[in-house]
Amino acid sequence: MRFGPLPLAEAEGAVLAHSLTAAGRRLKKGCALTAGDLAALREAGFATVTAARLGPEDLSEDQAAATLAAALAPDPLALGVSRGAPFTGRANLHALSTGVLRVDRARIDAANAVDEAITVSTLADWSRVSPRTMVATVKIIPYAAPREAVARAAAILSGGGLSGGGPALRSHPVRLRRASLALTHVPGMKPRLLDKGAEALAARLAALGMSVADEARTPHEIEALAAALRAARGEMILVLGGSAPSDRRDVAPAAVEAAGGRLIRFGMPVDPGNLMFLGDLDGRPVLGMPGSSRSPALSGTDWVLERLACGLEVTAADIAGMGVGGLLKEIPSRPQPRAGGAGAAEKPFVTALLLAAGASSRMQGRDKLLEEVGGEPVLRRSARALVASGADEVIAVLRPGDEARRAALSGLAVTLVENPEAAEGMAASIRRGLSAADPEADAVLLALADMPEVASAHADALIEAFDPARGAAICRAADAEGRPGHPVLFGRRFFESLSRLTGDEGARDILRTNADFVRLVKTEGRGARLDLDTPEAWAAWRAEQTG
Structure with missing residues (x-):
């Protein structure tokens, strides 16, 4: 790769290393320079540009x-x-x-x-x-x-x-689904402490997608607890004693052996969590939870519980090897059991809205969304592309009573909603689709149904580019030359603005007034710009495809 100053005569196709403004055109870092870009740079007085030119290697x-x-x-x-x-x-x-x-x-x-x-x-x-x-x-x-x-x-x-x-x-993934709870109590112990322990264990299981199969409360005695263990129906058994064990022969671990099981490990080099134990009863893991498990704070037993829930074997050697990094009480920020890790980066939940309530007013009586592309209506083709993308749900907004368009989408994993105000224009369809979106959605992707060359890769590129923390709260597809088009993805902060749109201008005003938040995402070819609104446009496109 050649990197550094390049004469403009040698820079077409090179990748720009630093953002520039030339002749009113904003050239962003990372764009491949076109002939038009270079003409603007010459007009602005540039003779060279810092860029990278790729070689065959x-x-x-x-x-x-x-x-x-x-x-x-x-x-x-x-x-x-x-x-x-x-x-x-x-x-x-x-x-x-x-x-x-x-x-x-x-x-x-x-x-x-x-x-x-x-x-x-x-x-x-x-x-x-x-x-x-x-x-x-x-x-x-x-x-x-x-x-x-x-x-x-x-x-x-x-x-x-x-x-x-x-x-x-x-x-x-988590494989086990149900666990039994066995809790013991000592004389003078308040029932509320037992309740708190059961609630804490149930919360830990719920965070893993597991549920409580049954719960037993017994005196803190070997035989009573052993009987409860034998009667347990869960795929795993969690034991929380009214008194913490101090030896493998103490009540709770001894009860595992009295029930016919075996003890794998007593104690672990993790704090909190030192006084845990792990056993096996008829092929089911039995995990002894120390008193610290009544707190939602991270404990060494969580590490063991997570592995067991996923159906993974945990050996005595595995537990012995948890000491490095096991001083949990000294970690300034300890994730809660439901948190899935402190500050874990998550893929956004994206709702794709396929806007398909237009009147096809320029098609001389034909429905452009039912025009065939590759043997199927372009509406179905557009919906299939969104279903195949990384979007978490797809909603198609249709005009009322349009059975032909509804039939074109049959069998696809698409939610169909009707827009009673379709005559108003695109804004009404955006409002209707947004109202049907999952309330937890992080972003909505607005896609038009009359763009035959838009594929799932277009949606995927926008989803990957979405990064509100770094200013990319709106991601708009552009063609290979960098000209903006569709689809467009809007982060949650713009949902209120989208819900107040009127008329047939779509979201253009939001894009104009929030230009600093817009990231153009180049996609292959011309698909992001190609929409077909007239019979002549469809005929020319088909001639080109067969030509």
């Missing part, structure tokens, strides 16, 4: 990031993760469900040592994750990476180049 930042992310998670669903589309040299992986993350540190370290252009970051091994938690990110630091280095790093991540094979990371 290079992969672009997005190509390199996508290659490495695919090597890191070649079968995302089997590994419990989703793999996002690359954007500005970054590709993110997110957990699909609640569970724990396993990471092969040696392999990640080896990949990061291949070339300084390549970086792979993950959460720590054994991290607790929730749905949409970001578990890993691949970032290419310059605008390109050496093709050979990317191939070597990809081979390491996919298992070739290090012994052992297997995935470099895997998110293990």
